[in-house]
Each structure stands twice: as structure tokens, then as C-alpha cells.
Amino acid sequence: MWQCQEVSRVSSPVGAARQSSLRELNLALVLGRIAAAGRPPSRADLAAETGLTRATVSAVVDDLIGGRLVTEADPAPRTGAGRPARGLVLAGDGPAGLGLEVNVDYLAACVVDLAGRVRHHTVRRADLRPATPADALARLGDLAGRAEADARRQGLTLAGTVLGVPGLVGDGGRVRLAPNLGWRDVDVPALLRRHLPALPPVAGTPALTVENEANLAALGELDAGPDGPASFLHISGEVGIGAGIVLDGALYRGARGWSGEIGHLPIQPDGPSCRCGGRGCLEQYAGQEAILTAAGLTWADLPADTAATRLADLAAAGDPTTLGALHDAGTALGVAVASVVNLLDLDTVVLGGGYAPLAPWLVPTVRDQISRRVLTAAWSPVTVRPALLGPEAAVVGAAGSVVRRIVAEPSGWLSSRRASWMGEGR
Template sequence: MNGNHTTGNNTHVHGTSAPGNHASGHHTPLERKADRETVRRHNLSLVLRAVREAGETTRAGVSTRVGLTRAAVSSLVEQLLETGFLSESGKTFSGQAGRPGTALKVARTGVAGIGVEVNVDYVSVCVVDLAGTDRVRLVEHLDNSGVPPDQVLDRAARIAARALESAAEQELRPVGAQLALPGLISAGTVRQAPNLGWTQVAAEGPFAEALAALRPGLPELPVRSENEANLAALAELWFGGLGQVRSFLYLSGEIGVGGALVLDGELLRGAHGFAGEIGHVVVSADGPECRCGSRGCLEQYAGQSALLRAAGIDGTTGAQGVAELERRAAAGDERAVTALAEAGLMLGRVLSGAVNLFDPDAVVLGGIYRPLLPWLSPPASEELSGRVVSGLWPRDAGRLRASSPAADAARGAAALVVRDVLADPVAYAGG
């Protein structure tokens, strides 16, 4: 029996014990045994995710996909229908013998997630449903730099409250809010966000309180926070047009330059959650002083303000300035084209080092870089071609690409809330 002794329905496997317990023969279990309720909750998640990934399917289709019996799937589907996570309609024919099945989809009403991106010159709020569909979108262009954090978070809460009202009109019920913030985020605290001027700011509590005050009588939403570039990269992974690409470097061009690395479909956070701060890689030791306290950071050459100033445009004009830069470059304005070429060169140098270090399949440029890619790409691709040692990045490789218009930090933030729901729908039933 290979050392495994079975009595009734209980199986005890010998041969693995905790350090120090060998002499006495006592064993420390690695984890608690899954009880019936735990197994059912897991299977409910499995079925819900299978329907979501399929878009539309039948009970038989779910059974085939997840490897559970049709009877088990039917029981689980009924619970998900009763609790509002799934809907069914019509008849669908599988082409096989037997009765036709009803079509299952994730519900378009009920549980949802809300994402709130707070950046230097705007606040963007997005509500997504269980399918990940963008259902509400509000963007306000605001100057948040140097404004006290509580005031900025209060502004964001007011926009979020309006988005929640719109969601309620569509019979959506967000069950959590995710903040997307620029800078170093750890345990709900913004350790440092140089372009906002924030240091050691506890963002989640004040935002939750401000939002609750605007929604008297309604349950307070749990709030979490994450770096905005990380969330934009996740949105690109989940909603972008990357196809089979599962390892990529994402750069978000805004006032600052944010970065995130996804390897095999998982976000690389680093030992302390601070991985990806590519905007503060030094490209010239004696370059301009950066708000982070260093000099010559990439941000000082390829960040929004620096890029606009180099093109002869007011660096504080934000989105309007970027649109003007694009217009001038398209018209062949020499100063605009030169500024973009210099920024592309610096981007390429920094990216080539990151590519050599992590070997991603692609580099995705988001934020302001997406509309400016036609001018940034040639010099950046030239640098990548000449500096990446693998030889896999020739100028025509197509590995340097623009982000998807469907993917941004606010949507990634909202979708992160939804993924928690998909992982354990029982925890979010009712309400």
C-alpha cells in the first residue's frame, strides 16, 4: 500500500512531517482539510468563471469545460441563478442528441466593481459588470499637483459617487472600490508620489469616509489601493489585444512615467510591491533634477511635462497640450518632431535594459504614448534593435506596440474588484 493506510473514508499519508517532529512520529498538517462547504464554494467559482470565459454556454458545455458531472453543474448553476450571478435565456442546440439547453451568461445587473484612478491632472472613474464590460465612465481633468491629499481624495469621491448613481440606474451594485494611484503604494499607504507631492499618505480610509458621507444610509464600500501602472497593465492583459502574449513590459506615459511587468500572466510586484518604477531609471547622471530627488531620470526626458516643454508647448496644459503636440508632429513641425525623437531615444535606451533583464515578448506603451507612438517608435525601436542582446528585437519585429484603447488603470482597478467576486461568489451574494 506504499505506506498509505486507509481506514473507512480517512486516508493518512506517512513520510512528511514538520521539522523536529520526526522522533515522536507526530505530523503537522500542511493545511486544513477542505469541507463540503469549501468545496462547493470553490466549484461555484469554477462554474461562474467558466460561463464568463465562454461568454455564452450551456450546462452541458460547463460540465465539459470544468470536469464536473452534469448533475453537479446543474445544482451549482441553479444557486448562481438564484443569487443573481448568472442569467439564462432561450434555447441553444449543441448538435448532439438530447434536449436543447438554455443559454447561460453572467448577469448584466447586480454585482459590479468600481475603479478610481487619481492622477496628477485628472480623475477617471469606471464601473464594470461581472463580464468586465465598461458600463459607467466619468473623467474630470483637474490639477491635483500640490493639492492637500484629503482634498484630492474628496474630489475623487464626489466623482465616484456620481458614477455609483449611474450604476444604480443600470441596476448594478458595486461591492468594492479600487484606487489606482501613481507612486509607491504599500498596505493602503502612498509611500511616495513625487508628482502629486504626497509622502506617507493613507489614502484608503479618507477616500472611503468621503464616499460614505456622500451616500448616507448606504453600506460603506470596502476600498483598496494599487499602483496605477500595475492596474493599467492588468487591464491590458485582460482586455487588450495582446493575443497569446503573456509576458510584457507596460509603460504608462503621464506627467510621470509609470511601469509594470507581467510575466506569464502574473504581475511582478517585487519584494515590497514597488517593482516597475521605470520612470526613475537614470539615463543621464548630470541631467535635470527630478521630483524624486535624483537627477536625469527618464521622466525628465519622456514624461508629459518635459516632452511638451521640449516641443515648445506649455508643460501644464495636460491633455490639450498632448493633442497639440500630436497635431504639430503630424504637420511636420521640426521642434515637435525633434522632441519626440529625443524622448523615443531615451525610452529605447531604458527599455533595452529592461528587455535584457526580463526577456518579455512585447513592450506596450500606454497613456500619452499611445497617440504619439508613430514618432516615438522609430528611435525607440532603433535602440532596442541595437542594444537587446537576444537579437529578437529587430526594428520590424512589432514587439513595441501601443496599448489598447479598451485598457486603462481605472478599468483594471474595477476589474480587480470583479475578479475577487469571481473567486468567491458566495461572499458577495445578496446585499
Template sequence: MAAMWQCQGVNRLAAPAGGVRQGSLRELNLALVLGRIAAADRPPSRAALAAQTGLTRATVSAVVEDLVAGRLVTEAEPTPRAGAGRPARGLVLAGDGPAGLGLEINVDYLAACVVDLSGEVRHHTVHRADLRPVSPADALGRLARLAAHARADAAAQGLTLAGAALGVPGLVDDTGGVRLAPNLSWRDVPVPELLAAYPPLTETVEGVPALVVDNEANLAALSELHAGAGPGSFLHLSGEVGIGAGIVLDGALFRGVRGWSGEIGHIPVRPDGPPCRCGGRGCLERYAGQEAILATAGLAGADMPADTAAMRLAQLAEAGEPAARHALHEAGTAIGITVSSVINLLDLDTVVLGGGYAPLAPWIRPPVLAEIERRVLTAAWSPVTVRPATLGATAAAVGAAGSVVRRIIARPAGWLARL
């Protein structure tokens, strides 16, 4: 690893004197050192960073000075060492510098959250409202107010929002517009255009887009992937009013040929079953979507937001209430049939029950496993793990915010250039 750029002053950060080549070496070194600090299990010292990266200690010190000045890195409290000598001061990601704004629009709620560089959630608001009767412009206007509130709260905590990401329950095109969100009845909604009037979502940091729009199930799957415990390949299900999936293969989200993968909610469970909003029949959503579960549990029309509904169902199932238990068994069976198809096709070994399914996993998981056992060709000798998601209902918004933070860590020079 070549490492030649040296810097001893903060005042040169905004405009490196050495031209493109030095500039890009500096950028590489900043990203290299910050990446090591982010990935470390315990706060590394400058000496440890030099050993790990192959940079000289002088270079590491200079790079760290820049990162500290830019509020990307801070020194951890020194921990006493076993051996002799004074304790080495370790470096950690800063909790008072840039942060990511994560937003989510779903069928029955809006969410905004702020995640700092260290991954901590510093702000989280969920606004419950049935958005089906609301126009896209109005829904996005409400979301922008939530975003402004999140931004003010972040500022009060000394944080600066470096970019935003928004999860939507539908298919997103290259421009960030929503081509189709069946459960919201959205078609061709130009999301970035409708949000352009709201400054918190249009200010930019070099290298960090002001606003990235993505499918909420994709963001939730990424969130699970970066929660650390996740394996390299898995299917992540997001159970909301609609059902989405994120397919992670070898540590990366698989987006499909045109970016529209993961529409598991519209895989037919019973092809001649009841009609679905998508135009098909017998889709998974008709058996395991929130409305279907509530209806089977005798709670139709209760009009609860997803997490309340999941909690209520969990309480009833816990208490042994037969209709709730039956509803969850039926949903789990439909999920199991669909997931068996996915495993037969893709040979995945892990299924994560996310969104509203996470707190319901104790009742959904057994019928899912039973269907896998019955239908997956390799199940007899190659077991499949089915487990609840780490984050559950907040995964999409937290995942969105986390995606912003990861962009800063991957390319810190953009953030430093704005100071």
C-alpha cells in the same frame, strides 16, 4: 475533481447547512463553474459545463441556479444549432449584478469607472484638475464625490458595487497608504484613513475588500494583461505626467521584494542630466514625461490634461509639424534607451506603450525600435514587439474596476452570502 455538494434551494445560500466541509466544497463548485463560464469563448450549456468540470449534471444545475439567483450568471439568447433538437441555452456572466468600482488619482485628473461582471464599462467619468496644489485630503474628497456619483449611476442601471480599487501614481505600502508620489509631492498619505468617511468605499462584501489601493501603472498593466490579446510576459509603460511601468512575467504582475517595482520613470537616461523631482538627475521622466514632451514641442505651459495633450500632439505630428515630431522622436529615443536596458536585463520580448503613449505610438515606436536594434544584445536574432496598449489612458481605472470583478469571479460565495 471531487464534487459532492448538492443544493436545490436558494434559501440555503446564506448559511449552508453542511458545515465547513460542505461549505467549502460548495464554494469550490461555485467558483469552478463561474470560472468556466467567464473563460468560455461562447456561452456554454449546463451539459458542456458538466463535461468540462467533471461535476454531475445535477450539481451543475444546482450551482447554476445559485449563480443565476445571485445575479452572477444569466442565460444567453438561444442560438440556432446546425443539428437536430432544440437549441441548448448557453450561460453568460450577468450584466445586472455586482460590479467593480475603479478609481484613479493622477497628477492632473481623477477618474472613476464601473465595470460589470462581463467586463463591460458601464460608467466612466474623468474629472480634470491639476492636483499638485491640492491637499491629499481634498483630492481624496473630490475622488469620493466622483465615486458617489458612479455608485448612483450604477444603482440606476441595476448594478451593485461589490468593492473598489484605486490607482495612485506612487508607491503604495501594505496599509494602502501612499509612501511617496513624487509628482503629487505626496509623502506618507494614509489613503484608506482619509477615505474612511465615505461609505461607498467602506462597505464590504465577504472576500472582496472594500478598497484596494495600488500603483496605477500596475493596474494599467493588469488591465492590458486581461484585455486578452496580451502575451504572458511584457513590459507595460504608462506615460502620464510621470512614467510608470508594470512588469508582467508569465501572466503575473511582478511586484518586487517589497512591492515597489516598476519605477521606470526614475531610471536615469543621462545620469548628469537635469535634476528630477525624485532627487536624482536625468531620469526618463525628464525626457519622456508629458511636461518634457510638451516643452520640446513648444507647448510648455499649455497645461493640458494627459489625454488632451496626447491628442494635440498626435494632431500636430500627423500634420507634420516639426517641433511636435522632434519632441516625440526625442521622447521615443529616451524610452528606447531605457527599454533597451530593461530588455538586456530581463530578456522580455514585448513592450506595450500605454497611457498617453498609446495614441502617440506611430511616432514614438520607430525611435524605440531603433534604440532596441542598436542596444539590445539579442535584437539581431530575437525581435522585440513594441505596440500600443489596448486601452490607453483609461487603463488604470478600468483595470482597477476589473480587479474587483475578477475577485468576485474567483470567489463568488462571498457575494452570494450577502444576498
């Protein structure tokens, strides 16, 4: 249990630093308890749970309320004597996160408030493979501007932007490789920043962060269900296939931050060529484009629907070609998943992105392959289920990661607010 001490009065520079540090810890501790509480806790509840005095808790809560991070809720009815205490909840009209996503066949923008509620969500369908990175990001900037304007109308203040991309992201947000988009060594922040609303950095965090979309989808799934598993494999099935690995409640990134490229696990070493330069990758058997081809469809057959929606409709109608395509895709996916489960000993697999609507047909086949290939399946069954957030997981996870940083380090947001007020002469 993380324990914090109260701030004591000191006058030396070392003491001042310690005082500032303890204040930051107290802010994070109290806000974290409010965020995780099943019901709105009172100041007295927080004092009892944290071990801080009521005076310290009251001062911390006043700071959080003044910074628009926390608000007071109406007290619950009380039958006993005495005045009911007012509970505390995360503010719905304070800071919010802007999430953006660029994928092979769509762009998306999302705003999530501090309490995790989606306040804006827009998706624009387009085949972005012919577009240059600059053109694609300019279009995304238009969605970002509309999202920022809508957030402002709702009284929210955007505290940062996180962009999800289907590829390998290096230092400084440079996309090293996004094979399905044809991007290589693209300085995404430089191209996108000129189209974004001007947002100040919070607690030293850049106003724009670029992250792999599958990782963000896994984080979105982690936040979506309070009673969900602490460790799981989240697979985003689009034209490309990516995975986010969550271990004990934390995203596993690997030594260089490039973990989760499940779409490039080889299913057949001498199989068809992949855009990554390899052969027989999972994407060539279970990516949306591969499933469409096996079902006898092309992108031209999807003027209004997404690929997953069209495939789900045909499968539900009993179309034998589509059912066969989904069975083969599920088999290939199950082979890859079984390898990951054997390696990492995970007990839950979540099918997200375009796989979520196709779960009724993919899940049984994936489970069958797991039961055949995972050594421990007979004693410890593996759960396979659709994602709670479905195709929206990545962009919601992107926006949510902004507010997650604020909850973890509220002092950064409060400092930026004070700097803003001083700059405005308040």
C-alpha cells in the same frame, strides 16, 4: 488542470469544513469556465469540461444565478433533433466594480460590470499639484458618488472600489511616496473613505483598495485582449512614467510590491534633477512635461486638450519642434525599455497612458533603440505597440480588478449577498 471533487454528505465538523471548501471550489471552477468560454456553455457542456456530474453543475449554476452572477442566454438555433440547451453567460445586472484614479493632471471614475463592459466613465481635468491630498481626494469622492448613482440607475450593485495612484503604495493603502503629486506618507483610505458610497467588504476584502496606477493599467491591458501576450511590459506615460510587468499572465509586484518604477531609471547619471531626489531619470526626458517643454509648449497652452492630444496634432501637422521632441523622448524611452527587456526577456512592450496617442512617433524610435541594445533582438524581435485601452487603462483596470476577484472567489460575493438579505429581514 484544476480538478474538483463532488461534495459528499458528512456530519463531522471536519467533513462540514471540507464540504464548504469543495462547494467554494466548485463555484469558482464553474464560474471561471463560464467567464472564459468563447460561446455560452450549457450545463451539459460544463459537466463534460469539469468532470462534475450534471446534478452538481446544476446546483452550482442555480446558486450563481440566484446570486446574480450568471444568467441564461437564448439558445442558439439547432438543426438536429431535440430541444436546444440554453447557454450561460456572466450577468450584466449583478455586481460591478468601481475604479478610481488620481493623477497629476486629472481624476477619473469608472464602473465595469461582471462581463467586463464599461458602464460608466468620467474624467475631470485639473492640475492637482497645488491641491492637498485631502482636497484632491474630496474631489475624487464627488466623481465616485456620481458613478455609484449611475450604476444604481442601471441596476448594478457595486462590490468594491479600487483606487489607482501614481506612486508607491504601502500596507493598508498608505501612499508612501507620489513624487509628482508631492504626496508622502498619505493615509489615502482614511481621507477618501468618508467621501465614498458605503460598500460592505466582500470575502474579507476591504471595500476600498489602493494600488499603483501602472500596475492597474497593466491588468486592464491583460483583460482587454483575449488573444494578447501572457508576458509584457506596459508603460504608462503621463507627467510621471510607470510600468506594469506581467509575467505568465500574472502581475509581478516585486518583494515589497513596488516594482515598475521605470520612470526613475537613470538615463544620464549627471542629468537634470528629478522630483524623486535623483538625477537624470527617464521622466526628465520622456515624461509629458518634459516633452511639452522640448516642444516649446506649457500647460497653459492646453486649455481644452490633453498634452498627448495637442502633441499628436502638432506632430501630425509636421511641426518640426514637436517631431524633434518626440524623437528625443522616444530615444530615452527606448534606452530604458531595452534595459528592462535585457533583464526580463520580455517579447512585448505596450505603450499606454499618454503614450498611446503618440505611438506613431514613439514606436519607431523605441524599436530602433531595442534593436541596437537588446542582445537577442536579432533572433527574437520585440513587439512594440500602443495599448488597446490607451489612457483609460488604469481606471478600467481598477474597476475590473474588483470583478476579477468575484470571478475568482464567487463564494465571498454569495456570502455577502446572503448576509445583506438577512440584515434586511428577507
